[in-house]
Amino acid sequence: MQGTAHEAIFMNNPGKWILPTAYDIFMMKMVHVRFAPSPTGYLHIGAARTCLINWLFVRHHKGKFILRIEDTDTARSSDKMSRGIIQALTWLGLDWDEGPIFQSKRIEIYRNKAEELVRKGKAYYCYCLPEEIQKRKKEALDSGKNWIQDRRCLRISPEEKRCFELHKKPRAIRFLVPEGEINYNDLIHGHICVQNENIEHFVLLRSDGLPTYHLSVVVDDIEQKITHIIRGDDHISNTPKQILLYQAFGVEPPEFAHQSLILGKDKKKLSKRHGVSSVLQFKEDGYLSLAILNFLAQMSWSPGEERIYSLDEMVNRFSLEKRAKGNPVFDLSKLDWLNGQLISAMTADELFPYVKTELKNANLWQDKYAKEQKEWFFRLLNLLKERSRKIKEFAVRGRPFLSDDFEYGPSGVEKYLNDKRLEELMQKLMRDFKEMQTFTAENIEHALRKRAEKEGLKAAFFIHALRMLILGMSVSPGIFDVVELLGREKTIRRVNAYFKNNPG
């Protein structure tokens, strides 16, 4: 009933309608979706994308979003990683309505469910050691046979079994895969069919009493009334196993949607190997969360025009059916562009907290930028934002504005500060600056061009040299704005200081 009704609503298949009760309608409309990371590492970019897709879907359908931490692999999971994942999600702005629910606190429940399946004859005890199975698997494969699972413990004699139990031989619980085939309709891929004979008798409960992924995920998804499971393509082959489990528990399976996997440049599934860092590393590197979100969302999805979308806009436009099936390759150049677009479009006010953090890290921050020099500081932000692609660049490009402690770029010195008459000419320009009534960009430009004309030189001669002298770099915002912002006194002081320290 549930599945059919969902199909009717979400697959646009009105032919399948049957009359639901009021309760059914309520349940049908309430989409329950979960994001279930495993805290065996930081939240990496692929997982963040999965979370985003789930989040967009559930917000679009005004459902409930559950965060579940799948930490049944006690050896590899850690609290620290859980906290890191939560921190990353918070930074991205992907909020949840329930949880985090830790599976490690529910072990007893899974254990009982596994035993229940054994009692029902849908699962069985397996006394094989993992090493034994591995050996048998290798032998089968080496002799050219296909290996699924030899189901040895299904056939052991009662005597043998009694003996194993007597000696307390460790036992796991395996699922007894019935004959037949599994069909399901993937919301992204369409119809998928797998023969049960190709599904191994997978383990539900390990010999140490801890559940495996398949068991815990299905038990939780049932209990938490998950209606849509949206995850990576790497789970496609797990889905039939899980559907089998739903059937064994007598529950209608939810809808499944498997989305493409992000690939590295070598076309392999993106992983730590590719040096692609955690979500939080992107934050460190000066990316804005909205840029990351746009970047991730627009892999396998095209919301329309090529631009930045707010989360609300993405939520409105989102649809699983519009998702592309092919695996996208991870390429930072678009992210950089997106980030640059965002920065340029931000107001100084919006930029302020980000840049403040960055400047603090670079030891360039002073409290006066938030107080008496706030207006000046905002002017600086507006000048720098046009040509910045990452927040980090504000510290680099902004340094000579904020501190006298900066370097002179050697190639720029070589190129623009080598003229024999430079000092003399610059002193003349500085005199012009001193005589100026109001020190504005307009007046500065006028004075500089006039000076150049008098000396029979191109304005560019003064412009490039002046930029090097006062900023130490050959790249900056428009020089007249720069000089105005830096101020008359500091400009003259820097020019003089340079010649004093570099005589001749």
Added chain:
RNA sequence: GCCCCUGUCGUCUAGCCUGGUCUAGGACAUCGCCCUUUCAAGGCGGCAACACGGGUUCAAAUCCCGUCGGGGGCGCCA
């Protein structure tokens, strides 16, 4: 080896379901020009793709079959 998924410019994608309007559109990157004071930004332009082979059809990127390529899975990991 077996099973499943997938295949449009270098990259991200639109188009595919509902064949003709596709000499395949956009964006990023790249190249060139303009603007100019450097770098960006902006404007204009260039390069660049339907994996291949069969079919169906008056007509195929679009439908069917096959081949090849790519990815994922085949754990007492999740």
